[in-house]
Each structure stands twice: as C-alpha cells, then as structure tokens.
Amino acid sequence: MDMTRALPMESQWDLLDEYGLNAHFDAAWIDTEDMEEIVRRFRADPSSGIPCDLDRACHLAQDRGQDSLVWIGAHSPGWSVALTLGGAFTLREEASAGGRIIIEYWHMAELGEIGDEAITYHQDGEYMGAVGTEGFQEYVRDLDARTYTGFQEEVEMYLICAGRVTGRFLDHDWFATPRVLYRVPREAWPRR
DSSP: OOOTTOOOSSOHHHHHHHTTOSSOEEEEEESOOOHHHHHHHTTOEEEEEEEEOHHHHHHHHTTOTTSEEEEEEEEETTEEEEEEEESOOOOOGGGGTTTOEEEEEEEOTTTOOTTSOEEEEEETTEEEEEBTBGGGHHHHHHHHTSOOOSHHHHHHHHHHHHHHHHTOOOOHHHHHSOEEEEEEOGGGSOOO
C-alpha cells in the first residue's frame, strides 16, 4: 500500500489525549522487528522487561525512580516502536549503527508552543536531520503545503508523517497492543 499521501482514520492528537499522552513523551520508530536488538541498541536492561499494556506501563512509570522507562514492541511490519514513559531518554546517533533507521519524536505539549516539537531521523550511526528531508520528502510534500495554525495541527502533521514512513498510524488497536516495559539505567547514556 502506498502511504505517501495516506491519512489516518482517527485524529492523532485526539488519541494522544484519550490515552493520557498529551503532556510529554518521547517516541522512536526503528526499522526492525528484532526486540532483543532494540533493547540492546537502546541500552535497556534486558532483565527488567515487564510485558504489559499501555495503562499498566503508565502506572509503573509513576514509580520509576531515577531511570527511564521505555515501552518497546511491534508497530508495523518491519518496524517497532519505543515509547519513553518515564524519565528523559537521550538517544544517540550510534543507536542506528549498522544500517538501521530510527525516527525520533519529542512530544512536549506541556510546553504547548510551536517549535518545541521535533521529528528527526538517524541512519547508520549518523544524525540525518528532520524527517521530510532527503529520503522522506515524498511523505511530507502535501503536508508542507498545508497551513498549520496551531500546536495541535503541528503535532498531527508530525504523527501523520511518522505513520506514512512506517506504514501505520496511531489507532485504538495500536494503543491496545501489549508491549514490554524496560528500564534504561540513568548511566546507560552518559551526558556529553
């Protein structure tokens, strides 16, 4: 299916709101379905994995301590997702080494200002820039032509772009899919 002009059936913003993610989260889409590889790339503690749905993951994130918590699992054929629910997750370019593509999105609705959101991608160990540049232009060409008048519209555009590239938009089934919550130790990604 050609996703370059596809649009979601449901408002991506409304889904974030419905599932309690409209304040702040970090998400990364990774072009592999190999969960062990993703856990290793994100430097998560493999022994900390707790299979759970999003509600349970959010509940557990409230008692996280100093470490970050990342909910990792299937997204679409060929793609997985990692959603940071507790703490700040600092993904570095090297997480995409070996030819992987990682699309990263920071959602900061608690700040609520255009310009605070960002969707970028890393490929083969290098930061490549914002999604929409180079290899992803065909996915955003019609979105760039729209006039985004506010914060909600900007968030909607970013999530539509991520859905087009990965082949799946957010929907109720996506939120209901169980994934595994991992702990990323604070020292896993030292500050530069």
